[in-house]
Amino acid sequence: MNQQSPRLPDSPMIDLQGVTKEFLKPSGEVHTVLRNINLRVAKGEFCSIVGPTGCGKSTTLSLIAGFEAPSLGKVQIKGEKLEGINSRASCVFQTENAFPWKTVIDNVSLGLRLNGTSKNDAFQEARRWIEKVGLKGFEGHYPHQLSGGMRKRVALAQCLITQPEILLMDESFSALDVHTRHLMENELLKIWEETSASVFFITHDLEEAIALSDRVIVLTAGPAATIKGDYRINLERPRNVAEIRFDKQFAELHEQIWNDLRDEVMVSYASANNA
Numbered sequence: 001m002n003q004q005s006p007r008l009p010d011s012p013m014i015d016l017q018g019v020t021k022e023f024l025k026p027s028g029e030v031h032t033v034l035r036n037i038n039l040r041v042a043k044g045e046f047c048s049i050v051g052p053t054g055c056g057k058s059t060t061l062s063l064i065a066g067f068e069a070p071s072l073g074k075v076q077i078k079g080e081k082l083e084g085i086n087s088r089a090s091c092v093f094q095t096e097n098a099f100p101w102k103t104v105i106d107n108v109s110l111g112l113r114l115n116g117t118s119k120n121d122a123f124q125e126a127r128r129w130i131e132k133v134g135l136k137g138f139e140g141h142y143p144h145q146l147s148g149g150m151r152k153r154v155a156l157a158q159c160l161i162t163q164p165e166i167l168l169m170d171e172s173f174s175a176l177d178v179h180t181r182h183l184m185e186n187e188l189l190k191i192w193e194e195t196s197a198s199v200f201f202i203t204h205d206l207e208e209a210i211a212l213s214d215r216v217i218v219l220t221a222g223p224a225a226t227i228k229g230d231y232r233i234n235l236e237r238p239r240n241v242a243e244i245r246f247d248k249q250f251a252e253l254h255e256q257i258w259n260d261l262r263d264e265v266m267v268s269y270a271s272a273n274n275a
């Protein structure tokens with residue numbers, strides 16, 4: 001067993017050690033969502049997690065973000081035990097991140113302003129990120145004046161402007177039409193390749209997971225979900241997410257992972273129908 005002492009530079013960015021998460025049901029019964037999860041994500045690694053609905057993907061993300069604490073085991077970030085909110089992480093959710101009453105530049109610069117950066121400096125940096133995500137010229141627009149894809153770009157810029165070491169994404173692109181989605185996925189890969197951020201990406205779409213990731217984790221159906229499979233995705237980079245799907249190796253990986261995932265989806269359907 002590879003034992004790493006805290007604070008070594010090669011400590012994994014994210015390290016879940018024997019993590020079990022329980023919630024109390026309104027009846028007072030204990031509901032075990034995750035059981036004994038051991039998961040390490042390296043610096044700069046793009047890791048996706050898939051699994052049947054309700055198995056505990058978002059709960060795993062909440063544990064990494066520090067929104068929830070494990071019931072057993074621990075979460076370490078860069079070799080240090082996570083206590084409270086993870087200040088190295090930034091989240092992009094499926095729902096909107098932007099404040100509707102603020103313009104694009106106000107929304108994007110907000111994270112820096114909250115960190116104490118002056119308005120001038122924050123705006124300058126925000127302009128750089130707005131351009132990076134392809135929204136130059138829209139600085140003064142309000143979220144309702146933008147398309148869904150453009151609002152996702154705002155959300156990405158909002159998160160990335162603070163240069164987080166960890167990017168947590170929960171079905172971030174699932175509400176987008178397929179073309180916008182591919183565009184955004186390619187944009188994300190381009191920006192991620194320029195940073196050394198570790199990405200933890202939740203999706204229901206196995207193709208999306210494979211196209212984007214270095215690794216795909218499959219969770220078992222809940223309750224008490226565990227890790228069923230951990231797949232390395234050795235497809236060449238840079239990738240075009242729309243085209244990589246036609247790659248032979250992509251098809252082989254898809255078949256292999258889907259075999260694992262399908263069984264869990266069936267278990268989940270069966271237990272939902274028997275409930």
Ligand SMILES: Nc1ncnc2c1ncn2[C@@H]1O[C@H](COP(=O)(O)OP(=O)(O)OP(=O)(O)O)[C@@H](O)[C@H]1O
Pocket residue numbers: 023024031033051052053054055056057058059060222
């Ligand atoms: N704060 C909470 N209190 C009680 N139960 C919770 C809480 N958060 C999550 N759960 C339960 O934990 C289980 C896993 O939920 P979670 O949202 O993590 O699953 P998921 O895999 O992300 O689901 P989906 O794929 O549908 O988004 C569910 O049964 C859910 O009801």
